[in-house]
Amino acid sequence: MSDILRTENLGKVYRVGKIDIHAVRRANLRIKKGEFVSIVGPSGCGKSTLLHLMGGMAKPTTGRVFIEGIDISKIGDSERAKIRREKIGFVFQRFNLFSVLSAQQNLEIAMQICHNGHVDHQRIKEIMSLVGLENKLHHKPLELSMGEQQRVAIARALINNPVIILADEPTGNLDSANSYKVLYLIKDLNRNLGQTIVLITHNQEASNIADRKIGMKDGTIVAPS
Amino acid sequence: MANLALANLTKRKTRTLVSIMAVAIEISLILVLVGLTRGTLDEVASRMQNIGADILFLPPGSSSILSLNNYFMHINLKEHLVTTEGVKAVSPVITWVTKKLGGFGGNLIFGIDPQEFINVGGRLELLKGKPLQGEYDMLVDRRLADANNLQLNDQVEVLNRRFTIVGICKAGVGARIYVPLTTLQNTLNEPNRASLFFVKCHSPELVGEVASRLEKSFPGYKTQLSETYAEDLAESIQGINQFIGAITVIAILVSFLVILLAMYTTTIERTREIGILKALGATKAYIVKTIVTEGIVLSMIGILCGYLLSLATQAWMGKTYPLINVIITPSWIILAGILGLVSGFFGSLYPSYRAARLDPLEALNYE
Numbered sequence: 001m002s003d004i005l006r007t008e009n010l011g012k013v014y015r016v017g018k019i020d021i022h023a024v025r026r027a028n029l030r031i032k033k034g035e036f037v038s039i040v041g042p043s044g045c046g047k048s049t050l051l052h053l054m055g056g057m058a059k060p061t062t063g064r065v066f067i068e069g070i071d072i073s074k075i076g077d078s079e080r081a082k083i084r085r086e087k088i089g090f091v092f093q094r095f096n097l098f099s100v101l102s103a104q105q106n107l108e109i110a111m112q113i114c115h116n117g118h119v120d121h122q123r124i125k126e127i128m129s130l131v132g133l134e135n136k137l138h139h140k141p142l143e144l145s146m147g148e149q150q151r152v153a154i155a156r157a158l159i160n161n162p163v164i165i166l167a168d169e170p171t172g173n174l175d176s177a178n179s180y181k182v183l184y185l186i187k188d189l190n191r192n193l194g195q196t197i198v199l200i201t202h203n204q205e206a207s208n209i210a211d212r213k214i215g216m217k218d219g220t221i222v223a224p225s
Numbered sequence: 226m227a228n229l230a231l232a233n234l235t236k237r238k239t240r241t242l243v244s245i246m247a248v249a250i251e252i253s254l255i256l257v258l259v260g261l262t263r264g265t266l267d268e269v270a271s272r273m274q275n276i277g278a279d280i281l282f283l284p285p286g287s288s289s290i291l292s293l294n295n296y297f298m299h300i301n302l303k304e305h306l307v308t309t310e311g312v313k314a315v316s317p318v319i320t321w322v323t324k325k326l327g328g329f330g331g332n333l334i335f336g337i338d339p340q341e342f343i344n345v346g347g348r349l350e351l352l353k354g355k356p357l358q359g360e361y362d363m364l365v366d367r368r369l370a371d372a373n374n375l376q377l378n379d380q381v382e383v384l385n386r387r388f389t390i391v392g393i394c395k396a397g398v399g400a401r402i403y404v405p406l407t408t409l410q411n412t413l414n415e416p417n418r419a420s421l422f423f424v425k426c427h428s429p430e431l432v433g434e435v436a437s438r439l440e441k442s443f444p445g446y447k448t449q450l451s452e453t454y455a456e457d458l459a460e461s462i463q464g465i466n467q468f469i470g471a472i473t474v475i476a477i478l479v480s481f482l483v484i485l486l487a488m489y490t491t492t493i494e495r496t497r498e499i500g501i502l503k504a505l506g507a508t509k510a511y512i513v514k515t516i517v518t519e520g521i522v523l524s525m526i527g528i529l530c531g532y533l534l535s536l537a538t539q540a541w542m543g544k545t546y547p548l549i550n551v552i553i554t555p556s557w558i559i560l561a562g563i564l565g566l567v568s569g570f571f572g573s574l575y576p577s578y579r580a581a582r583l584d585p586l587e588a589l590n591y592e
């Protein structure tokens with residue numbers, strides 16, 4: 001199986017005043033097509049920073065990131081934006097939906113951005129059905145439960161057929177029942193659709209749902225990668 | 226189809242309303258002020274032109290704005306004017322401005338010899354009553370009569386004299402008030418004087434020639450052609466175009482600043498939303514387009530409201546101040562609309578540019 005995502009000696013340093021903070025140190029990862037990988041570690045260990053580097057949301061200080069063989073670490077903002085919209089789906093802890101738009105419209109925006117304004121309404125219905133929200137197309141986020149909002153966010157991450165979904169603490173704002181539903185939805189996406197997924201979590205139990213676990217501590221990968 | 230720009234406008238109703246009002250006020254300020262200026266100038270000019278005379282013969286140092294003149298000529302000049310080659314008829318007129326009976330800056334009174342006045346133009350059309358005959362007879366035009374609820378036989382005090390309204394004439398010709406020439410001369414203590422002479426030529430083709438002849442024969446005196454009265458009047462009012470320009474610029478600036486402030490605060494409030502767009506891979510152009518679209522939609526609604534406000538103001542002024550004209554022309558409607566759009570576009574440009582340059586992670590984490 002080919003590598004969907006690969007990092008080589010990836011590092012990120014933040015300068016705060018006169019102090020350098022090494023958020024990520026020499027991370028070497030390979031994520032193969034169809035894999036479901038979790039990265040687990042305590043809060044502040046650098047997992048989210050690693051995810052942002054992998055997803056092209058931040059530029060690394062050292063090292064490289066490859067998405068389907070393309071080195072995204074040195075490219076400009078416009079090219080990284082292109083990679084994000086065509087190849088990556090993000091799921092955030094805070095859902096990050098547009099509160100002024102309905103669930104359907106949130107997915108439409110993602111499609112418009114990727115396909116130059118074109119929207120495939122049939123696909124939207126299919127994806128919303130996949131996440132179990134076919135009856136909530138016209139509901140705004142405030143009219144949905146938190147679990148439902150996160151499922152809309154997952155649908156949005158899927159809508160443009162990304163090569164990889166990066167989920168940053170997707171159950172961080174959910175109660176245990178909704179966390180369970182969301183985690184198993186993500187599991188189903190991997191098992192049934194072959195979707196490549198990287199899940200970031202501080203919860204050991206949640207991380208067990210993945211096929212492969214990677215531990216992280218103080219910016220360093222400490223367990224098998 | 227999802228439209229983030231429109232959805233945000235409807236969510237933040239108060240801010241949207243204030244921004245729309247700013248543009249509406251900009252548009253109506255431009256249209257009403259320009260319309261008032263133009264309306265006043267056009268009305269004055271057309272009244273002079275509608276007398277039917279070809280040339281106004283004016284004393285040295287005088288202005289085309291008759292109400293500003295305080296110079297008089299001897300009435301004997303009439304004999305010399307009438308014998309000038311090409312001149313058919315001459316009518317001396319003495320003028321005064323009264324603040325009575327409303328009007329923008331007062332009302333112009335013409336002291337005339339009725340027959341001679343008719344000879345130079347003949348367009349003073351009587352709607353009711355009779356022409357000037359008695360010493361203290363007065364004619365008023367229809368508009369002035371309606372505005373002040375004047376009827377035949379009503380008495381009006383001007384310059385400490387009591388005049389009786391004996392006739393109501395059609396509006397739009399010369400002055401709004403007519404009294405006998407000698408009465409006004411005596412009242413002003415200027416016997417045998419005239420403020421100007423209206424001159425009628427034998428034919429329209431001779432007008433230019435006659436005007437030159439008069440200027441040569443009477444050096445220092447001024448000739449004003451009726452047909453160019455409107456343009457000459459506009460030019461003679463120093464700074465009128467600059468005034469209109471200044472008002473327009475101020476109105477645009479105010480609207481631009483309000484839109485800028487509205488869009489700037491909205492982009493700050495929506496920093497996380499912009500972060501989401503960037504996380505989804507939106508280009509800078511997409512983000513700029515979203516925010517500028519919002520600004521332009523605000524402007525377009527504001528422009529329409531501005532048009533309505535202008536028409537309502539025009540109607541209200543027509544009813545409340547019937548002697549004042551507000552002329553709103555199609556060309557100014559289009560120009561005001563374009564200026565409104567321009568202020569909306571440029572007001573949104575900086576905030577959109579700023580938003581497009583935000584770091585996606587910082588934007589997503591913004592509280």
